[in-house]
Amino acid sequence: MANWLEVLVYVTAGTTAIVTVILLVRDRPAGDPVYLMLGVAELVLVVQVVAGSIALANTDRDVSGVLFVSYLVGVALALPVGAFWSLAERNRAGTAVLLLAILTVVGLELRLHAIWGGAGA
Amino acid sequence: MPDDRPTLSSGWGRALVFVYGVFAVAATGRSLVQLGTDAGKAPLAYSLSLLAAVIYLVATTCLLAGGRRAWTVAVVACTVELVGVLSVGVLSYVATDLFPDKTVWSHFGQGYAYFPLVLPLAGLAWLRHVRDAHNE
Secondary structure, eight states: OOHHHHHHHHHHHHHHHHHHHHHHHHTOOOOHHHHHHHHHHHHHHHHHHHHHHHHHHHOOSOOOHHHHHHHHHHHHHHHHHHHHHHTTOOSHHHHHHHHHHHHHHHHHHHHHHHHHTTOOO | OOTTSOOTTSTHHHHHHHHHHHHHHHHHHHHHHHHHHHTTTOHHHHHHHHHHHHHHHHHHHHHHHOSHHHHHHHHHHHHHHHHHHHHHHHHHHHOGGGOSSOOTTGGGGGGGTTHHHHHHHHHHHHHHHHHHHHHO
């Protein structure tokens, strides 16, 4: 699996997380710029689904395929679900949902890396 | 129920439901994979993972459903969850031979950034807050 893609996931998710923390502290609702940043992060995650699947098909490593793909897809689902779920609450709680969704991405991405390295469930 | 009163899944409850939902999916998936691939390796740990998964599912459903009965069930689920994470947390340090593989609750949820420890406390606090708001 490409390392630069992982770095890109952490960079896009990380910057969006910082912005949501600032919004939380200042008690401002998340506006279009945040959703745009989430969109960019999501784009990277969708690319990762494709790139990860190709890498899995071509690797000689002992990677648990089902586990790897479920995390690959799961990490790409967190942001859309979180963004949708936050829409009904355009206040601090809604912004908190966005931050939690980003933290979910980071957590799953770490697991994804471990599974690629041969870790089990 | 008037709109100005919080329901179980509105306001901060919405954030709570999101985390419970993530843990419901994560714990269910993990326990199914564990039990499906090598159930004999750590039967106790894997059964506890499954129990945790069921409790997260129940809590998520109750928070989403709302109402008096769901509130009661949610309190029970969060309490069981708290007892579970505390006892498994202690046991995973004291009786390491009982847990050859990890569960969601081992080491007080260390592998999940201690969310499993904070979650039942946040859940109970939220349920209490909603009850007080309705009794005012």
